[in-house]
Amino acid sequence: MIYLDNAATTFPKPACVAQDVAACLRGFGVNPGRGGYRLSARAGEAVFETRALLAALFEGTPERVIWTKNCTEAINIVLKGTLQPGDHVIISSLEHNAVLRPLERLRQENGVQYDVADVCPADPGQTVENFAALIRPGTRLIFCTQVSNVFGTVLPVRALGALAAQHGLRFGVDAAQGAGTEPISLRRDGVDYLCVPGHKGLFGPMGTGALLLGKDVDVLPLTEGGTGSFSLSADQPQDYPDRLESGTLNLPGIVGLRAGLRCLRRVGMDAVRQHEQTLVRLLKEDLSVIPNVRLFDAMHTNGAGTLLSLTVGNAHSEQTAALLDDSGFAVRAGYHCAMLAHTRHGTADAGTVRVSPGVFNTVPQIKNFIFCLNKIALGRKVC
C-alpha cells in the first residue's frame, strides 16, 4: 500500500515518535503538574519542552500554548469561548466543517452571525478585498483556514491579519493543513488564535493538538476542572494555560509530538514543503495530459500546492478512490468534511479524489500512481 493521504494524518510517523511514546509509557508515564515527586517533574519537563518547541515554531509564548485533543477542539474553544450574542464573524469559502459547524450552531442558538468571503486563489489581493467588504458594525473576528484541505489553496494570512488589526478585529487561523509545511507566526502575521493539529505536519500522534494564544487575548474555558493549581478555589484559574487545560493531559501524545517537532526542526519546514510540492508538480504535469482526468490545480496559489484534488470522467470520486485502493493506493475521496469548499467552488456533485503526498513518499511511488490512474481513466477496473 502506498499512502497518499497525508492531509488526513501523516503516516508513517518518524521512528523516533513511536520510540519516545513507548519510552514515556514505560519510564515516566505519570501525571504531570500534579505530584511533587521527581518522576512527575520529569513528565512536567517533557510537557513544557513541547510547549516551548511549539511556541518557538509559531513565535508565541509557552504559557499560552494550550493542549487540545486535535485542531477541531482548538477551533471550538476559540469560537465558543470568545463570541457573544450579536457578534459577527467573517470566514473564508474554503473552511472546514470544524469551523462551519460550531459557527452554525452559535448562529442558531446564540445569535452569532457570520458571512463567507470568497477566496480567489489567483488573486490574493481580491481575497482580502472580499473579506474587507464584509466588515460591518458588530464584526468581532476574522477566522480562516491557512491552507485548504480540499484544494491546497494557501490563503493570504498575513494580509488578513493586517486587515483585522486595521479594523480592531480579532484574527484566528485554522492551521490544520499548513502547520509544519507553510510558515505562520502569531507575532508577524497578527494571529490572535492559532489552531494546530499535532498529528499532521508536526508528525505527532493522533489525539494531540494545540491552541496558541496571542499575548493580549482571553478565552473563556469550555471545560472546568482540576488543574493542579488553585485547588482550594471553586473558581477556574484565570492564568494560562491552566485556565483552558482541565484534567490529565495526554502525556504520551505530547511526548510523541515533541519527537515529531524535533524531527521537523532537523529536516526543516522548507525542505518538507519543497519535497511535497515537487511530488505534486510531477502529478500535475503527468496527469494533465490524460483526457479523462480533471485537475483542480487552478486552486493552487502561485501554481504550487502540497496536495492535489482531481476527478476521473463522470465517476464519483469515491468510485475512483475505491479502484485506487484495489490498486494499492490510499487516497481520500468525497467531500473532505468541507461542505463550504465544495459548494462554493463547484465540486459538490462528485466530490474530489485528494492526493496528498508526504515527506516519506518518493518519485517512483508517484510515477506508479500516475501509471495506475491512467489505466483507471482508460476504463481498466484495477491497475
Place this chain on the structure above:
Amino acid sequence: MTDLIKFKTQAAAQRAQQTLLSHGVSARLRRDPDPDRRVGCGFALYVPDIALARSLLQAAGLLPRGGDKG
C-alpha cells in the same frame, strides 16, 4: 543555601526556570512546600540567589515587581 520563588502555575514556573538557566542561574522546580492555605497548591523555584533571580525574572517580565506568584 537556597530560597524559593512562588508561581501560580507550573508553566509559569517552568518558563521562569528556563529563563534563569539561560542566564546561568540554577533553579529547581518543585511543588510549593507551603502553599497559601486559602488558595491551594502552587509551584516554586529554588534558587541560590533570590535577589539576582528576582531581578532577572522581573527584567524578563515573568515576575511582577514587588512580589511572587508570577
